[in-house]
Amino acid sequence: MNKTAKGILIGAGVLVLLSGALVALKLTEPESGTSSGSTLSSEDTNSTLLWEVDESTVKSIAVTYGGDSYTVVPTDPTQDEDGNTIFNYTLENAEGLNVDTVTLRTVASRAVSITTVNTVEEHATDLAQYGLDKPRASVTLTLEDGTVKAFSVGDASPLSSQTYFALKGETTVYTVASDKLSPFLKQEGDYLNKAIVPERAEDDNTILSEILIQRKDLDYDIRLKYDSFYAEMENGGTTATHIMTEPVPCNISPERGSKITVGMYGLTASGVVKLHPTEADLATYGLQDPFCTMTVTSDAGVTQTLKIGNTFQLEGDDTTYYYGYYDGVDVVYSFTAETAPCISVMPRDISSGLVFTTYVWDIGKLTVEAKDRETMAFVGSGTSKEDYQVQLNGKDADSERYRQFYVFLLKTAAEDLCLNGEKPTGELLAKITLERQDGLKTQTVSFYEAENRKVYIEVDGVCAFMCRRSFVDTLFKNMDMYDTDEEFILNW
Helix, strand or coil: CCHHHHHHHHHHHHHHHHHHHHHHHHHCCCCCCCCCCEECCCCCCCCCEEEECCHHHEEEEEEEECCEEEEEEEEEEEECCCCCEEEEEEECCCCCCCECHHHHHHHHHHHCEEECCEEEEECCCCHHHHCCCCCCEEEEEEECCCCEEEEEEEEECCCCCEEEEEECCCCCEEEEEHHHHHHHCCCHHHHECCECCCCCCCCCCCCEEEEEEEECCCCCCEEEEECHHHHHCCCCCCCCCEEEEECCCEEECCCCCHHHHCCCCCCECCEEEEECCCHHHHHHCCCCCCCEEEEEEECCCCEEEEEEEEEECCCCCCCCEEEEEECCCCEEEEECCCCCHHHCCCHHHHECCECCCCCHHHEEEEEEEECCCCCEEEEEECCCCCCCEEEECCEEECHHHHHHHHHHHHCCECCEECCCCCCCCCCEEEEEEEEECCCCCEEEEEEEECCCCEEEEEECCEEEEEEEHHHHHHHHHHHHCCCCCCCCCCCC
16 A cells, blocks of 8 residues: 555544544534524633622522522621631521531632632523523522522533533523532531530530430330449449449449440530421421430429420431430431431340449348358458458358459359240349448349240349350359369359
8 A cells, every 4th residue: 555545544534533523512502592693603712700709798698409498698708817807607596506507618619709710601591501591509698789690500511520601681601610509509408517415525524314215116215324322332344334223233334335324425416407396397307206305304303305206318318317305406317227226226135244333342141042051141341352351150251262253153144034924924033232331232133043044134133135045053052162272163
């Protein structure tokens, strides 16, 4: 092939590629307007400053987006450390709500100055192709002197990071950088902080007297009460300052129970659903007849209530959300089981699993009675290993041997909670009575035969726990070897 032929083929190839590129470019543009309009190429740059006003003159910014309408209004400006003026804003009719004022400033800062990237079409007759017949957002900026700047935000342009834009009442279509318009594509709730109740301050000495959880999926209430004994007495951090009184009396784990014993402190929603809900809204969200109600009462008589209603899911998100309403804040929020643990917490989740918690040197009397065995009655006095003295059945006994035996009793495990009102009907196998030297606590724990090699544990007359029969069998063995030199069995 001669050089001329090769040149012709190469030139034809280049033309094909250029034609293809031109077609691809045209396909990314909206359809042309009618003959009354003039469409500008995406390559044309016609950047225009539509307006720029002094932010100190802003009176209000009204936004309509996603069926939600709200108004942003200025508050008193402040100054930063360098003496620069910071303009502050809040939501109209948002008194008592925790407005995210930092984020809200972007609404004003974007509204006071609008610069286009391109002019797409003048005298457009088909605004629908730009999403401007039914705009995603409509914004009205009103200045103190009565000047009004109103505009509409349409669809995203095929061009990266640009969005169609038009002035209200005009037919010229522009593109504006999408990040400049993003503050207007938010609902009112997006400008509220999700933090509802702050974390407890270090100097906050409020006592949460009672914490009550009521749920439709449970046949019982979960009720925790503040116990001054555990709050004031040393217990090695093995129990929380609250105890469970319903559905069964038991100690609370300080770690696992903290998500509930903290009450409402630090309550933070997953999202904001609706401000100022009507009674009809509350009924729709299931908050007039809530699935879950958490009530916290302080020692000052202040009551806080969180109501949890129906579930819902967001598109593309497998998470289960719940509508929620915190009394005193007129907002419907969304929560998950993580952000509102009362939704799913079970008594077993927060119970400590311990039956005995008294420190060994605090015990004044310890009596162990068991089937077919001599009762062991310990009487002790002292404050530490160095000065504690103990007698067993009226005779002096070794305090260290006594301590080792009590270590085994401390392992009495609440392996399961009796949540169904169980009543022991089997044989009484053993009973342990413990009384502190200071008289602040006396505890009687009884063990009854149950089915399937289990034992009911009754605490002060209430059937509260179950454990394996092997624990009681091991108790028998340890009682039998007490007067020997054998090491006590600590596992079963």
